[in-house]
Each structure stands twice: as C-alpha cells, then as structure tokens.
Amino acid sequence: MAYRRNGAALARSTEAPALHPDLPLDRILIGDCIAELEKLPAASVDLVFADPPYNLQLQGDLRRPDQSLVDAVDDAWDQFESFSAYDAFTRAWLLQVRRVLKPTGTLWVIGSYHNIFRVGSALQDLGYWILNDVVWRKTNPMPNFRGRRFTNAHETLIWAARGADSKGYTFNYEALKAGNEDLQPRSDWLIPICSGGERLKGDDGKKAHPTQKPEALLARVLLSASKPGDVVLDPFFGSGTTGAVAKRLGRHFVGVERDREYAAYAKARIDAVEPEAHEAIVQAPAKREAARVAFSAVVERGLVKPGTRLVDDRGRYEATVRADGTLALGSVVGSIHRIGAIAQGREACNGWTFWHVAGPKGLVVLDAFRETVRAEEKAG
Amino acid sequence: MAYRRNGAALARSTEAPALHPDLPLDRILIGDCIAELEKLPAASVDLVFADPPYNLQLQGDLRRPDQSLVDAVDDAWDQFESFSAYDAFTRAWLLQVRRVLKPTGTLWVIGSYHNIFRVGSALQDLGYWILNDVVWRKTNPMPNFRGRRFTNAHETLIWAARGADSKGYTFNYEALKAGNEDLQPRSDWLIPICSGGERLKGDDGKKAHPTQKPEALLARVLLSASKPGDVVLDPFFGSGTTGAVAKRLGRHFVGVERDREYAAYAKARIDAVEPEAHEAIVQAPAKREAARVAFSAVVERGLVKPGTRLVDDRGRYEATVRADGTLALGSVVGSIHRIGAIAQGREACNGWTFWHVAGPKGLVVLDAFRETVRAEEKAG
DNA sequence: CCTACGTTTGAATCCAGGC
C-alpha cells in the first residue's frame, strides 16, 4: 500500500537519511493502531515513541480505589483474563512496531506500574533488547490524597533495540553530555508535567486529552535517540505531542490515532508549530563519527618523520616511527595502538593520545597531527 | 515443622504484635529459598523484603577508559537458562511468600530492568496488588564507560499487598511526612550505593558479597512499612543487610540464604549490631537533593529558545543556543562552559554567569533562568 | 594535625567497520 508523500516537510539534515517512498510522512492515520501499522512498509522507521493505554479494568480500579470496587475484582480468574487480554493487545502492537523499525531503529514506551511490567515482559519475550529503563521524575505530581501510599511521582520509559544483536542505533551521547553540565546523561529525568498554556483545552475549557505528555519529555527522547530528518512513529498519537516536537526539531512523524477528535486537536496543534532554525538542530558531529586517519598518512605528509622517537607523557616508554607508519619497540613492530598496549603490558591503548613527539616547546601529542591531516582533507 | 524460639530478641513495641510460635525468629535459615519458605507457618510474617537474582546477561568483559577491568556479577546463582526458567523460579518463591504473609502483610522486591518486568508481571499474575513502584536513585552509580547508553543510575522496587482486597497494611505516613520536611513521601528515593566502611570485606580485602544493599535503603523500607516488633522475612538474605537494619530498628527478622559463606558474614555482622534506643526509632530525615540544573533543562522548558544568541556582559563574544542545550560558536559545539572557555581562550569558564540573553530591559544572565528551574523543582 | 592528589571501585545486558 502506497501513500502520497506530503512534500511540505523535507528533511533538512545534511545527512539526508533514506526515506522510504511508501511512508505517509507527517500525517496522522486515523484508525485502529494495529491495522494501520500493518499497512506501513517494513524496516522504514527510525524511532518509535509509544504511550499505550492502560487496561480498562485496571484504570477503573485506579480511579476509584474504594474498597467495594476492589472487592469486585477479587477474582483471580477474572484478573488473569483482563491481564491476558492486555498482554495479547500489547504483543500485537509490539510485533508490528518491530516489523516497521529499521535494523538500527529503537523503541520508547512509557507507562506506570499498572502496565509497564506487562509491556517490559512482552518486549523481552518478542526479542527486543532493552537498552535502558528511564525514570521520568515529575516536579509537580498529583499528591496522594488519602496518605496510604507514596505519592506517585514518576513514570517509567523503556528504551529498546530490535534485538540483542542490534548495532548502530542513534544515541547522541556527546550532545547530551554537553547539555548536562558536561556530565554523562543519567537514567533519571526531572521534568514537569504538562500544564498551563501547553495543555490543550477544548471549547469547554476542559483538557482535550486526559494524558497529554509534556513536550519537554518528547524533546529529550527525540534529541537523545534520533537525528534530524529521521522518521518518528507514534502508534498512540493522542494529542500529538510527538508530532509537534518532531516538527519543531526537524524530524518527520507518522501518527496513528483511533479517535477522530483527538486527531483533529493534534492536527491543528501541529499545524501551528514553527520549526526551529536549521542551525539550532543540525547534528553536531560526534568524535566517533570523525573521518578516520591512518598514522601512515601523518608520516607520508612529513608531519612526523621516520626515525622520530615517541614517548608517553611521563617519559616512561619510548618507541621509534618507521616509514610505513608502524612503530618499533625494540624488535617488536606494530601499530601505534598495539605498541602502546605492549609497552604498558595492557590489552589495549589509544596510540593517538598515548604517544608524543618531543618538540621545542615540550611534548606534542600525536592527536594534534591527526587534527592537522583532518583539517587539510577538509580544505582540500 | 516447628522452630525453637530465640528468646534473645524480644519485641520492644508497646503494640506487642502477635508473634507466631513456630517462627524461627532472628535466625538465618541455610538452604534453598523455596524449600525453607515451605517450612514456615502460613500468615505469620508482617513484611517481606526480597532481593532476588537479577538474571544479568553479560556478554564479554567490560573495561573502564583506563583499561581496568570491571568486577562483574558473574556468579552462578545469577545465571538462568532462559526467561521462562527465570519466570518459573520467580513464581515459585512469590507463591511461597504470599502464603507466609499475614493478610495485612506487604512485599517489597528490588530489581533492575533485567528482571523487574518479569517480577512485576508475575506478581500481578499471582494476585498480588501493587501499591507503588519506587525508584532508588543512586547518588553515585557506576558510569556508562562506552557512552552508548544512559548511565544506569537507578533500581526499581515494587511494593505490593497480598491482594486487591488487602486491608490494614502498615504505612507510616505521618512519620514519613514529618521526616520529609512536612512533604508527602514520594516514589523516588535518593540514596548512595553501599560503599566505604559499611561494605563487608573478606580477609583478602575484597567485597564479601557482590550486591550488598545500603542500610539506608532497608531502613527506609522498614520505617515506611513495618512497626517495631514486626517480623521481616528476607528470602535472599545475602550479606544480611535486612537483618542488620531490622535488629537496629527493633524488628524481628527471618533470613533464608543458600550460601554458607554469605550466611556466616551476615551472622557476624548482625551480632555486632547495637539496637537503637526505643525512642530513637523514628524516620531519619530525607537527604536533601542536590539542586544541580542542566542547561538542557532550561531549553527544554522553553525559558531560552533554540536559536537565541548569547553574549557576554560586554558584548565581546557571541554564541547560539541549540535545541539540545549545547552552544554553537562558529562550527564548534559544546556545553555553555566549554564554549565560554573557548571563546575567551581560557581553560575553564562558568557558563551560567558568563553568558547573557539580550532582553527588552537589557542583558539577563543565564543564572537567572537556572534559578527559575530550581524554583519550579522546589515547588513540586 | 590538615590538605592535596592519586588510586580504586561500583547489579553493566557498554563498538563499529573492514576484510
């Protein structure tokens, strides 16, 4: 089944990820989640964010925790039936999501203790590989009125890859670290609930959707695990927070929503979103994605001459540069990395940061010469 | 099957809870968890704390950036053939625990994303009724050394009653609130991992148990959900943290541990514990949480928009805010601190006080926005 | 005695690309 491409929103990334031609980009598909997912092409989506519903019976219990109602579901068989139905539903949509995910794609699901254990177990049973569970801590949760439990001040997100052997998933580690006081990002996030002007209201002034998620939460997810131009699928689109944030951050979205009223709210909301300036969202190149430079190229260009003696920063070890870009340590010859490792008696070593050349102003680390080569290649 | 009562430890509560005559109070039962639980009388235990195997599935070894090897939890007791084997084990011990719990009793289980979804699902399937999931946030978790995931900075506890119709369980709401600056106790707890003098060491100076839990965590559990004189059962006793804290806080314990060496460590540890004076058994005040704010949180909350141009107080330097909370200075991207340092050609810089936003009434220092975030968080 | 600095360590499912 083919969809006509919505040409309005184009990938603005210089990386230009491959977009599947049959994806209904930047649109809300109205219909049953599983039926609509079945129409989407396999291996076409970079990221999935899912905020699935609770089991209805559980939701009723949660809203009215008085004893008479609790007594009514004191039937183990009845409970099993309801959990079982929820599990079947969960497996069905998880299976479809797994089909449409690219091999490098990942899934985020959010839930509370009512359903997240079912979802997590189903994920694992279907072969997904959990990368993290993440806790959304709410600055302003609803208090516990009766004082019989802890205030429910968090929800749980699960981040998972398609399988244990999945490689190459997107995780914008360096950007996240730079935005977090230069500390690596943790699995606990502190974010306010959605309220105030961000909360969609109907004509009656009441909230348009009961469980609207804050844009800050979706922004954290998309900035963590997607690139500009990526396709983000939300099978439970609701009020369209995923779409609004995707548009703002230069990602494509595909939304599925059963309720026409919710979908209408979502469409109007997204239409009003102004995308961020291109410069504010382009991907900063991560160090691990920088162009590879061979040490032989450094030697070939005469930046380091054959015969040069290299030392570590404290002068404990010493090796000699050979014309072919290898190092010699006594009679042992190998790469800058292998010789660095052997010199220290270790398994591994990054030769670029370990070895130095003694210059007129002191030691110069090899990495500086690599940067010179990279700059030359960029200019050339 | 009857056990002789250990008369040394007596309930010192004025409430004098009924103690079952066949309980082996304040003792460690050595043997298989399920077999030992089967010997205990039904409906005799007030609280269960369980720290079951996590079923970690570690691939190769893991090294820190300095190449040192991480001491992994690779013990045989943590290995299971499959998820279904783990599930069967989980159901078996949960079933026995449910049998020995009093009608008013509750269960706490701790786990990580490797196992907690299995445990939570099994709980629900067996008819337990979840009261809360609680997040133990670690002040000092082990970092993620490869930068490929979020730092795993928390573990999850599930607090559950025997069933949906359970009434009269213990929750010391007033004491918890009084100990928390008169705020309701929340479902996220900030507690350091067990290290330093509290960590049990063998004669060789190495840790006696790979996963010893902090006493502060157990104290929070026991003070929340038990009374002095209550019986606390731990089916995976390990290094005996539950027993040590129970004795200190005037609760009885029953421990089950398969490993004789662990049990010996636990017994010696508990023997050395001095119980608190009766008057002192109150809730310890919660640790004040660090008010560290990330610049990404300022951007996420819309206080500073992506694309905003920042300047220093004299307008000499200029940088652009990006959606992920980093700054761009020409083609260089980094944290507010790094970019501030690079702009000035210095080693370091406090970006919060260096950078300003040009507003209608002049420059506004970034620090002002940080204060806004702190105020929001405090209000929550 | 205190301060400074280096070393060690913690429940972890921790790489990607080329041949």
Next chain:
DNA sequence: GGCCTGGATTCAAACGTAG
C-alpha cells in the same frame, strides 16, 4: 557471517600516601 583491529570511553566517594 566471523574475525581482526582501530581507537573511543567515566563519576562520585572512599581511601592511601605525600608533604
């Protein structure tokens, strides 16, 4: 697909030693 190798990657807290 399997093997090999280049080379990227860490934070808080406790403890030991030097000065």
